[in-house]
Structures are given as C-alpha cells and as structure tokens.
Amino acid sequence: MLIRIFESIYRRLVVYLGIHHYVNYLRRKGVVVGDNFCAFNLNTINIDLSRPSLITIGDNVSVNRNFTILTHDFVSGIFIRCYSDVLPSTGCVRIGNNVRTGQNVTLLKGVTIGDNVFIGANSLVTKDIPSNCIAGGNPCKVIISLDDYYEKRRVACIKEAFDFAKSIQERFHRRPVLLDFREEYTLFIDGTNFYQYPEFHNFMKSQLGVHFDTYIKQHKAMFPSFDEFLAAAGIQ
Structure with missing residues (x-):
C-alpha cells in the first residue's frame, strides 16, 4: 500500500517537473522511448506501466491530450465468474518514428503503428496501422496515404489561409498583420526572402529543427511576399 502511494506521488512529481523528467521516469520503468518525445x-x-517491457515508442513521437496506452485488459474478471478460470490477456504496443496523435487517442494491447503516421482525434486503435498514412476512427483504420494527403493539403491550405485572413478583417475590423500567420508562413517565406522576415526567424528554426537548412534551400513559397499573399486573399 505504501509503495503504491509513493509511486502515485512520484509520478505526479515527474509530471509537474516536465517532459524530460517524465521520459526518464518511463525509461527507468522499462519503457523504450526514443528521442524527441513530446506530450x-x-x-x-x-x-x-504494469508491463513496461511491452511498450516501445520511437523517435519524434508527439501525443496530444488524453493519450492512453494499454498493454492488458480485464476480461479475465468475466472468465473467473463464468468458468472459474483465469486467462491472462496482454500484448505489446509499438509506436514507430515520426508519429503524431490528435486528442483522445487510445492504443489497445497488441498494436503496432508504423513510421510517419498521424492518428486522428478520438481514435481507438485496435489493429496495426501501417507506415506513411493518416488514420482515424473507432476502430481506427487508414483513411488516406501520407503522399496523397500531402498533395491534398498543398491545395487546401491556400483557401484556408485566405479564409483566415478574411476572418481577421471581418471580425476585428483591421488589416491582418504578419504575426497572425505563424502557421501559414510557408505560403510566403522561402530562401529567397527569408531575411525580410526577422520576426519569424526563431520560430521557424525551432519548428523546422534539423530540416531548417533544407527548407531554406528547397521550399518555394506560393506567394513572393506577405503583401502579395494578402492581395491574393482579397485584403486591401
């Protein structure tokens, strides 16, 4: 009993101290956690953590609010009363590299998620999810390949950014400003004009990380400047 109380208090402490301490706590318990885990x-x-040796989390995994991993279930409680027998029920949970989840995602025992996967909000993962896809639902299943979704987003994000710009003007009765578009900078900033936007330098370097140099060299913005982006959105 005292051990459980101490464990509960210790877990709350490492959560309070932040992600670095929480990851170290998981590793000490026996969970394999790769680099750059984010919650x-x-x-x-x-x-x-009843069976930490069954859990493997890869590199660059980011999970959202109400994320759950289960390595066992309690069906044996039914068996005891029906058959006077105990049948254990456990399974590994493996998460690949470069995986992200929306809110309220649960992974049940015995599932593997491949590399380069996004799991949508409110998903219950009951079976393996292959690499390079967008998946979601209850039960969770593949919705679209990562390549196809990337191309779809390249088109859709332009209209969404236009709608966002218009909403600022209509709701707040002002012209949108540069820093309103912290997620949309890719539409008007690339290597040709990066140094014209010092307001974004630290943010871009933080978000892109090791991919920053490649972005600057290869990315081609759809609009030559922020002003031309606003003009295309119909903002005067």
Missing part, C-alpha cells in the same frame, strides 16, 4: 498535456496521459 502536450502530461497530466492527461495514461501509459499502462
């Missing part, structure tokens, strides 16, 4: 709300994460 948007540690207080709502529920990782089943």
